[in-house]
Amino acid sequence: MEITGKIIVALPEVGGTSAKGNVWKKREYVLETQETYPKKVAFNFFGDRVDQFPLQVGQVVKISFDIDSREFNGRWYVDIRAWKAEAPDQPAAGAQPGMAPAAVPSYGPATQMPGGYATPGAPVPPPAVDLAPSPTDDLPF
DSSP states (O other): OEEEEEEEEEOOOEEEEOTTSOEEEEEEEEEEEOSSSOOEEEEEEETTHHHHSOOOTTOEEEEEEEEEEEEETTEEEEEEEEEEEEOTTSOOTTOOTTOOOOOOOOOOTTSBOGGGOBOTTOOOOOOOOOOSOOTTOOOOO
16 A cells, blocks of 8 residues: 655654564654645654665655554554555656656646636636515515
């Protein structure tokens, strides 16, 4: 799964040694999506990925992650484990350097989209409303 947003919290790295003697480390972050209704998502990098993807507060990234759930003493715990972080505007995999991206039609505010639809985000003039009373209007309000 993937999610894109801005890093708003970078917690300190934690680590230790497991009961089996294996050294481990983990670093947690909080990402805020940039949508109409922003969501905050806490995730972590574990092991070697902590050093592989050093993220900074304020950085906009696309995170690839897996969701893992586990049971311990009758309670369930959910973990969002990230495995890759990249800038959201990087070219798609397989794109050759120096090659321009495929042409995408651009519709400015003064143009119309095919099919007669208005451009999204273009200002739409409000409909003209005549507020003068009409002699044929028989409504009391």
